Amino acid sequence: xxxxxxxxxxxxxxxxISHSVKFLDCNLFKFPALRSNQRAGFLQNFDLIFVQKNQLxxxxxxxxxxxxxxxxxxxxxxxxxxxxxxxAGPLLDMGYDRCLNESFDEEHLAALIRALLRRRHGSCATVxxxxxxxxxxxxxxxxxxxxxxxxxxxxAQILDLLLRKVGQIVLTDEFLSQxxxxxxxxxxxxxxxxxxxxxxxxxxxxxxxxxIKRNGYFLRKYxxxxxxxEANTVFGYLN
Numbered sequence: 001x002x003x004x005x006x007x008x009x010x011x012x013x014x015x016x017i018s019h020s021v022k023f024l025d026c027n028l029f030k031f032p033a034l035r036s037n038q039r040a041g042f043l044q045n046f047d048l049i050f051v052q053k054n055q056l057x058x059x060x061x062x063x064x065x066x067x068x069x070x071x072x073x074x075x076x077x078x079x080x081x082x083x084x085x086x087x088a089g090p091l092l093d094m095g096y097d098r099c100l101n102e103s104f105d106e107e108h109l110a111a112l113i114r115a116l117l118r119r120r121h122g123s124c125a126t127v128x129x130x131x132x133x134x135x136x137x138x139x140x141x142x143x144x145x146x147x148x149x150x151x152x153x154x155x156a157q158i159l160d161l162l163l164r165k166v167g168q169i170v171l172t173d174e175f176l177s178q179x180x181x182x183x184x185x186x187x188x189x190x191x192x193x194x195x196x197x198x199x200x201x202x203x204x205x206x207x208x209x210x211x212i213k214r215n216g217y218f219l220r221k222y223x224x225x226x227x228x229x230e231a232n233t234v235f236g237y238l239n
Contacts, residue, residue, distance in 0.1 A: 001153065002026035002117075003045060007034035008052035013079060013102055017050050020109040025140055025153070034070075048113065049076045052102070053091060054084075070095040075116035079104070114138050128163040130222050133206055135163050144206065154179075155198045158191075162209065162219045171216040 002024050008014050009032040018028060026048075034051050043049060051070070070076055078096040080087040088099040097116055100109065114126055117138065128135045134143040140156040142149045151159065157179040161170055172188045195217060199209060210218040 002047040003029065004048040004050075005029045005031065005043075005046045006050045007031045008050070008079070009033065010052060010102075013052055016104070016106055017109070020106045021048070021113060023110060023139060024113070043070070043074060046074045048117075049074045050079065051076070051096070052079045053087060054081060075113070077109075077112070077116075128166075130163060130166070130219075131206060133202065135159060137164070144202065149201065151198070151201060154194045155201065158194050158198055159202075159207075162207075162217065166219050167221040169212050169216050169218050174216070 004021055004024070004026045006014050006017050006028065008017075008030075014030055021028065029046070049070075076096045077098045077100060078091040078094075079100055079102050080091065082101045082103050085101065091099045098112055100112075118126060126136060126138050128137065132145045134146075135141070137160055140151075140153070140160060142151050142156065142159060158175065161175060161179060172191050175191045176186060176188070195209060199207070208220060210220070212218050
């Protein structure tokens with residue numbers, strides 16, 4: 001589940017941003033402003049950060065206040081008034097990933113969020129296909145031959161990481177750090193339980209998850225199965 005922070009006292013802007021992120025499985029936190037004493041460890045708690053910026057110190061001898069620079073591993077978007085487009089460049093220099101004017105289109109922001117989150121996870125596609133299995137990394141929905149599977153959140157998060165790292169060993173510690181960083185009581189045994197539940201819901205014929213002893217789990221790259229009739233045709237050509 002994503003944690004999203006909105007720093008703005010403009011209720012209309014907050015409402016528009018809230019509508020734009022409604023497709024995400026997220027907890028939304030609202031603050032009137034981003035203050036300098038909140039910038040350090042506080043921002044590490046969020047995956048997405050939206051900040052309204054009405055003005056900056058753009059004097060030639062002090063173009064950007066150091067206290068205004070944002071340092072966070074989160075995806076960050078800054079908003080500026082429509083008549084202050086000159087703020088876009090300084091905001092990008094301050095560390096924001098994207099800048100939009102306050103009259104932004106909600107669908108455009110939603111698409112931008114999906115792109116930022118894909119790049120944060122090192123993925124270029126929103127949807128992964130593994131044989132008959134389809135998985136949306138943004139909504140965490142999975143389909144088998146177009147039928148919705150309705151996976152519980154933990155199993156969906158496990159599947160999310162496995163499909164992002166097809167052909168690689170995913171360490172158990174990586175599941176713990178990336179999937180459930182805020183959960184109490186999570187350990188290697190509980191990850192094994194969720195893997196077991198995922199195998200119960202999706203058969204090994206569709207999703208062949210391998211245990212790598214004392215290491216993690218492995219999902220091999222998908223290869224299209226060759227049916228007997230097709231194989232005989234191929235061998236016929238070879239002969």
